[in-house]
Amino acid sequence: MTCALAVSPFQVVSSRKNATATQSSKEPPISPASLHATTIATAADFFTPSQLQQLHARLIKSGLPPSSSASALPLPRVAAVCALSSPSAFSYARRLFGLSDAASETVLWNSHLNTLSSSPSPADALALFSRLRFAGVASDVFTLSFVLKACSRTPSALPLGRAVHALVEKLGFRSDVFLLNTLVHMYASxxxxxxxxxxxxxxxxxxxxxxxxxxxxYTKTGEMEIARHLFDLMPERSVRSWTAMIAGYGQWKKPREAVRLFREMESAGVQPNEVTVVAVLAACADLGELDLGKRVHEFAKRCSFQKNNVRVCNTLIDMYINCGCVEKARQVFDEMAERTVVSWSAMIGGHAMHGQGEEALKLFSRMREAGMEPNGVTFVGLLHACSHMGLLEEGKRFFSSMTEDYGIVPEIEHYGCMVDLLSRAGFLEEAREFIREMPVKANSVVWGALLGGAKVHKNINMGEEAIRHLVELDPLNDGYYVVLSNIYADAGRWEDVAKVRRMMKDRGLKKTPGWSTISLDDEVVHEFVAGESDHPRIEEVYRGWDELLEKLRCRGYVPDTSAVLLDMDEKEKEKVLYRHSEKLAVVFGLMNTRAGRPIRIMKNLRVCSDCHAALKLISEVTDREIVVRDRNRFHCFKHGSCSCRDYW
Structure with missing residues (x-):
C-alpha cells in the first residue's frame, strides 16, 4: 500500500503557517484531552496508511507538537495498519513510535504479531517478523513465542522455526520454559x-x-504406547493430560482403554472438562456402554455442558443411538437450543439404524423446513433408511436429488447404499449394472452389498461374481468366504463348501467366531463366544437356557436348523444353535437384571434367522425389551416383534 499524501505530515504546519494562524485567531485552541478523545473516537475510521497520515496531519495542524500528536494516536492500531504495508509506511510507523511516549516499540509490534499468529494467515506474522529483524527491532521472549506459534501453523515454516530456535540460543532464552514449550510444539506440529x-x-x-x-x-500420530509411557512418568497431571490420552485411545480404536483410563481419572479426583466428556462418550458409543454414558450425561447436565456445547450434544446423540436408546437420543436432539447439520444427520441416521425409517424421512422434512442444508452424511442416513425399509423408489429419488437439488457429488458410501438397497429388494441384475456404470471404482463395501443380496436371495452366480472382486480387493477378510460358503450350503453344494474352506485354510484364514457382550449395572462387560465356555458362570447360563427353551417350545418355537450351514444331523445342528452367543448373553441378562428392565446386547456378526425368531419369542415370554446391535443395524425385540419388521 502506498501513502496518498505527497507532503510529509511533519511539514504540514510550516507549509500552511498562514492558514493555521488565521484559523487559530478565529477559533479557541483545542485542548490535548479533547483532541485525544476525538482521535480515539475516530480511530476505527482509518484502515490505510494514507488515512492514518491524514489523521496525524490533523493532529499536527491543531497546534500540538509532534511528540504529543504521535502520543495521541492509538499506536496498536498504527502497528496493525502499517505492519505489512509498503516499506515507507512501515518506516513511518516506526517514526511515530519513536516520537511517542510508548514504553517499547517491541511491545507494540508484539501485540500485532500475536494477532497475526492466530489469524487465518499466520504466514503474515512471519513476514512481519522478517521485516522487524531487517529493521533491527529487538526481539524478546514474546516476539519469538508468537513467531514460533505462526511457524507451527504454517506448513512450510520448519526451516524458519529452526532459525528461531538458533536465535533463542543466541539471545540466551534457553532457560525460559514457556518459550521452550512453544519450540517443542512447533517441531511436533x-x-x-x-x-x-x-x-x-x-x-x-x-x-x-x-x-x-x-x-x-504422540496420540495424534497413533503412538499410544509411547504416549502412555510419558503419561505414567508425569510428576503431576492436569485434566488436559488425562483428556489427551482418553481421546487418543478413542481415536485409534481402543475404546476399552479409553473407558478404563477415564475411571482411573475419576478415582484420582480429576474433574473432566467438555473435551473429556466428548472423548469418553465417543468411547461409550463404540462399546455400547450405556450405563457409563448415562452417568457422564448427568455430569454434563450438572456442569451445563449439554446446554452450552453443541459438540457435547451431538456426541450424546451418537452415544445413545449406538447404545440402542434412540428415544433418549431424540430427547437430547429435541432439547437442543441450536442444531448443526451434524445434529440433524446423526439423528436421521440413528432412526435409520433402528428401523425407524418413517421417522428418518419425517425428520429430513423438518430439517428442510428449518432451512438447514443437508450434506453427504445426511443422504447416507436417508439411503440407509430406504434400504432397511425396502423403499426402492424413494431411495432412487433421494440419490438423484443429491446432485440435482443440492449439488452434492455422490461418494463411494452413497453408491454402496444404493447397491445395498437394490440387492436387498431382489434387484440383483440392476445392482450389478449400477456397479458397472459407477464413475468410481467399486470397493469391498459395494461388492459386499451385492454378495449379501445374493445370499438373501440364494443367487449363486451373483455371489460368485461378487466374491471374485472381493478376493482381489480384500483377500484376508474371512467374512466374504463364509458368506459364499453359506450360499453353497443353502443350495446343498457341499463339495463347493469344502472347496471354499480349503481356500481359506490355504490362505491362513479362520472364520471369526461370533461373540456377544452385555454390560450390567456394575459397568463390567461380560462376553460370550459361540460354542465356547470361558465365562465363569457359563454352566449356570446353560441351565438358564434349558429352562427358557421349555417355555419357548410351549409357545411354538422350532429351531431353524437351516441357519446351521454344516453337514451334520438335525440334533447336532440344534445344539449348535443353542450355543449362539446372543442367546447366551440374553439369558445372562435375564438372570442378572431386574424384571422389566431392557436387555442390551452387542454382537460382532449378523444375527442369524434362528436367533432372530427366538429373541422375538423371548421378548414376549419374559415381557422384556431386547435390543441387539449387530454388524449392520439394531434390532429392537418387543412384545414378540422386531423393529426391522423381519426385513434385514
Whole structure:
C-alpha cells in the first residue's frame, strides 16, 4: 500500500503557517484531552496508511507538537495498519513510535504479531517478523513465542522455526520454559517429532504443559504406547493430560482403554472438562456402554455442558443411538437450543439404524423446513433408511436429488447404499449394472452389498461374481468366504463348501467366531463366544437356557436348523444353535437384571434367522425389551416383534 499524501505530515504546519494562524485567531485552541478523545473516537475510521497520515496531519495542524500528536494516536492500531504495508509506511510507523511516549516499540509490534499468529494467515506474522529483524527491532521472549506459534501453523515454516530456535540460543532464552514449550510444539506440529523429543528430553525443568505437548502429539500420530509411557512418568497431571490420552485411545480404536483410563481419572479426583466428556462418550458409543454414558450425561447436565456445547450434544446423540436408546437420543436432539447439520444427520441416521425409517424421512422434512442444508452424511442416513425399509423408489429419488437439488457429488458410501438397497429388494441384475456404470471404482463395501443380496436371495452366480472382486480387493477378510460358503450350503453344494474352506485354510484364514457382550449395572462387560465356555458362570447360563427353551417350545418355537450351514444331523445342528452367543448373553441378562428392565446386547456378526425368531419369542415370554446391535443395524425385540419388521 502506498501513502496518498505527497507532503510529509511533519511539514504540514510550516507549509500552511498562514492558514493555521488565521484559523487559530478565529477559533479557541483545542485542548490535548479533547483532541485525544476525538482521535480515539475516530480511530476505527482509518484502515490505510494514507488515512492514518491524514489523521496525524490533523493532529499536527491543531497546534500540538509532534511528540504529543504521535502520543495521541492509538499506536496498536498504527502497528496493525502499517505492519505489512509498503516499506515507507512501515518506516513511518516506526517514526511515530519513536516520537511517542510508548514504553517499547517491541511491545507494540508484539501485540500485532500475536494477532497475526492466530489469524487465518499466520504466514503474515512471519513476514512481519522478517521485516522487524531487517529493521533491527529487538526481539524478546514474546516476539519469538508468537513467531514460533505462526511457524507451527504454517506448513512450510520448519526451516524458519529452526532459525528461531538458533536465535533463542543466541539471545540466551534457553532457560525460559514457556518459550521452550512453544519450540517443542512447533517441531511436533511440523512433523519433526524426533527434534521435538530431543528438545523435550533436555529441558531440565519441565512443567505440565511440556509433558502435555509431547503426549498430545504422540496420540495424534497413533503412538499410544509411547504416549502412555510419558503419561505414567508425569510428576503431576492436569485434566488436559488425562483428556489427551482418553481421546487418543478413542481415536485409534481402543475404546476399552479409553473407558478404563477415564475411571482411573475419576478415582484420582480429576474433574473432566467438555473435551473429556466428548472423548469418553465417543468411547461409550463404540462399546455400547450405556450405563457409563448415562452417568457422564448427568455430569454434563450438572456442569451445563449439554446446554452450552453443541459438540457435547451431538456426541450424546451418537452415544445413545449406538447404545440402542434412540428415544433418549431424540430427547437430547429435541432439547437442543441450536442444531448443526451434524445434529440433524446423526439423528436421521440413528432412526435409520433402528428401523425407524418413517421417522428418518419425517425428520429430513423438518430439517428442510428449518432451512438447514443437508450434506453427504445426511443422504447416507436417508439411503440407509430406504434400504432397511425396502423403499426402492424413494431411495432412487433421494440419490438423484443429491446432485440435482443440492449439488452434492455422490461418494463411494452413497453408491454402496444404493447397491445395498437394490440387492436387498431382489434387484440383483440392476445392482450389478449400477456397479458397472459407477464413475468410481467399486470397493469391498459395494461388492459386499451385492454378495449379501445374493445370499438373501440364494443367487449363486451373483455371489460368485461378487466374491471374485472381493478376493482381489480384500483377500484376508474371512467374512466374504463364509458368506459364499453359506450360499453353497443353502443350495446343498457341499463339495463347493469344502472347496471354499480349503481356500481359506490355504490362505491362513479362520472364520471369526461370533461373540456377544452385555454390560450390567456394575459397568463390567461380560462376553460370550459361540460354542465356547470361558465365562465363569457359563454352566449356570446353560441351565438358564434349558429352562427358557421349555417355555419357548410351549409357545411354538422350532429351531431353524437351516441357519446351521454344516453337514451334520438335525440334533447336532440344534445344539449348535443353542450355543449362539446372543442367546447366551440374553439369558445372562435375564438372570442378572431386574424384571422389566431392557436387555442390551452387542454382537460382532449378523444375527442369524434362528436367533432372530427366538429373541422375538423371548421378548414376549419374559415381557422384556431386547435390543441387539449387530454388524449392520439394531434390532429392537418387543412384545414378540422386531423393529426391522423381519426385513434385514
Amino acid at each position: 511440523r512433523g519433526d517429532i524426533s527434534a521435538a523429543r530431543l528438545l523435550f528430553d533436555v529441558i531440565p525443568a519441565k512443567d505440565v504443559v511440556t509433558w502435555n505437548i509431547m503426549i498430545t502429539h
